[in-house]
Amino acid sequence: MNHVxxxxxxxxxxxxxxxxxxLFLTSCVTYKGYPTIDDSNNATxxxxxYYKISxxxxxxxxxxxxxxxxxxxxxxxxxxxxxxPGTETFVEIHIQNIAPSGAALVFGYISYSFLTIxxxxxxxxxxxxxxxxxxxxxxxxxxxxxxxxxxLFWLPILPFIWVNLSTPSEYDALAAVTKQFFIDAATYF
Numbered sequence: 001m002n003h004v005x006x007x008x009x010x011x012x013x014x015x016x017x018x019x020x021x022x023l024f025l026t027s028c029v030t031y032k033g034y035p036t037i038d039d040s041n042n043a044t045x046x047x048x049x050y051y052k053i054s055x056x057x058x059x060x061x062x063x064x065x066x067x068x069x070x071x072x073x074x075x076x077x078x079x080x081x082x083x084x085p086g087t088e089t090f091v092e093i094h095i096q097n098i099a100p101s102g103a104a105l106v107f108g109y110i111s112y113s114f115l116t117i118x119x120x121x122x123x124x125x126x127x128x129x130x131x132x133x134x135x136x137x138x139x140x141x142x143x144x145x146x147x148x149x150x151x152l153f154w155l156p157i158l159p160f161i162w163v164n165l166s167t168p169s170e171y172d173a174l175a176a177v178t179k180q181f182f183i184d185a186a187t188y189f
């Protein structure tokens with residue numbers, strides 16, 4: 001029987017824990033292609049909205065989308081539900097990754113294998129968010145929104161990662177898409 005020495009496993013875990021922060025700290029990520037909305041719009045307030053989120057993103061997109069949905073909904077009450085209730089408004093939200101190109105995946109793998117000494121970037125990946133609106137248990141409309149994520153992973157950019165603090169985040173992009181959804185879907189509420 002072939003056993004792996006426990007000390008080797010411990011050392012590999014330690015190495016992984018030390019290298020993961022370096023990999024995340026050597027990246028610049030920003031989001032583009034989402035709608036820009038005037039925040040001065042005073043929307044009508046409706047009674048109650050139920051929603052469900054399926055799918056996910058690389059970072060914490062499901063959590064970000066739930067937060068933006070709860071914060072921005074023009075409803076007095078917003079509640080998560082697994083299925084459409086009989087007589088209420090229900091929105092099922094689907095987040096789907098748009099994969100990077102094959103070349104970006106290959107270079108990303110090579111870059112991470114060499115601890116980002118070799119650069120890797122992607123300009124083609126992102127997300128598609130679909131909102132399915134149900135009224136009285138019947139689907140009324142599907143609205144689609146898409147945005148891109150641009151990313152660069154490379155060890156020499158470590159001194160410049162502070163730039164990430166001034167670029168749009170995943171939350172910003174999802175919040176903009178959510179605002180646009182509530183504007184576009186107002187006739188169904």
